[in-house]
Amino acid sequence: YKANKFNFERLRFKFYGMADTAFQAFMKGELDILGINKAEIWVKKATGEVFRRNWVIKQKIYNHSPIGFQGWAMNMRKPPFDDVRVRKAICHLIDRRKMNATMMFNQYFLHRSYYEDLYDKDHPCPNKLVEFDVAAARKLLAEAGWKPNPQTGILEKNGQPFVIEFLIRSPDAKRFLAHFREALNKVGIRLAVVSKDWSAWIKDMDQFNFMMTWAAWGAGVKKDPEPMWASKEGKRQGGNNITGFSDAKVDALIEKQKTIFDIAQRHEIVRQIDQIVYNQYPYALLWNLNYHRILYWNKFGTPPTVFSKYGDIDSAIVYWWLDQDAEADLREARKNGETLPGRPLEVHFDECFNPKKN
Numbered sequence: 001y002k003a004n005k006f007n008f009e010r011l012r013f014k015f016y017g018m019a020d021t022a023f024q025a026f027m028k029g030e031l032d033i034l035g036i037n038k039a040e041i042w043v044k045k046a047t048g049e050v051f052r053r054n055w056v057i058k059q060k061i062y063n064h065s066p067i068g069f070q071g072w073a074m075n076m077r078k079p080p081f082d083d084v085r086v087r088k089a090i091c092h093l094i095d096r097r098k099m100n101a102t103m104m105f106n107q108y109f110l111h112r113s114y115y116e117d118l119y120d121k122d123h124p125c126p127n128k129l130v131e132f133d134v135a136a137a138r139k140l141l142a143e144a145g146w147k148p149n150p151q152t153g154i155l156e157k158n159g160q161p162f163v164i165e166f167l168i169r170s171p172d173a174k175r176f177l178a179h180f181r182e183a184l185n186k187v188g189i190r191l192a193v194v195s196k197d198w199s200a201w202i203k204d205m206d207q208f209n210f211m212m213t214w215a216a217w218g219a220g221v222k223k224d225p226e227p228m229w230a231s232k233e234g235k236r237q238g239g240n241n242i243t244g245f246s247d248a249k250v251d252a253l254i255e256k257q258k259t260i261f262d263i264a265q266r267h268e269i270v271r272q273i274d275q276i277v278y279n280q281y282p283y284a285l286l287w288n289l290n291y292h293r294i295l296y297w298n299k300f301g302t303p304p305t306v307f308s309k310y311g312d313i314d315s316a317i318v319y320w321w322l323d324q325d326a327e328a329d330l331r332e333a334r335k336n337g338e339t340l341p342g343r344p345l346e347v348h349f350d351e352c353f354n355p356k357k358n
Helices: 019-027 037-044 084-092 096-103 134-143 173-189 198-206 230-237 249-256 263-278 315-319 324-336 349-351
Strands: 034-035 056-062 069-074 156-158 165-166 190-195 212-217 283-285 290-297 346-348
Touching: 019 034, 019 037, 034 349, 069 084, 084 134, 084 283, 096 173, 134 173, 165 198, 173 190, 198 212, 230 249, 249 263, 346 349
Parallel strands: 056 346, 165 190, 165 212
Antiparallel strands: 034 290, 056 290, 069 212, 069 283
């Protein structure tokens, strides 16, 4: 059904390597619509006359879009991350609350699942949030056989120092790793940061040529755990199982859910998988959003929900249209320094789509 959809004759996409560069281009009028994935831009930079006068619309969109996850992936195929105690210790050395408060304006929730949107009041998440705890990390590392060198204070095992080589593809990661380095120093672990461009990073991921890296994954409405968590996928180059996660129980559950067509039953199996994976710590999970942040020049018509039920910024391509009257009003407002009518800062899909029910 295509009525009132796909209303633009031409679409132009521009790609930027840095979020700040994309924002600058947007503010210059080189972009019409911009999704924001950096808290500092949303809180500190998306301000001023163009926002105060509603020339640019700034909105948070709450809908049923699936929530992915992001974290620091640990290569479990070889030491030291082949030991679950070491992986859990690393998770305890990331002060997510502090980073969220001091660097991201408390914009994010802290992950405690790989499938956040499968939990609700009817299915509460049983996973315990991993807190910053240097003492717990020290204990786990000692249990795993890592002892401090009396001369250097650096942890060693079998004569080898504990050095984490962290592969990054964005300079923005360095400010988070500075906090991480401080915690690592407290327990005697060194951090070496290796920076590569996107293509080189992808090549290393495809060949499992990394020790630790930052990775973010999207999600689908229908959950398919096989690409990310099946043992066979951890052996296939170019796949999603970059950590090399392998667990016989998870493999069995993956096979079990393949023959089930009831979505509720499938989701229950995925929740079981999630709980097993979570307690194996293949990733040091970080944080995420349960809404979308978007900026756009005030010249578009949108449905009341702005995005579709499960959609993201791509909904603009399908459901929005250029409002020529609004475009003319925007042009005059900018010329004369006038204020345009605003739009709600927050849009909740369920309230807009079925207001009587709410």
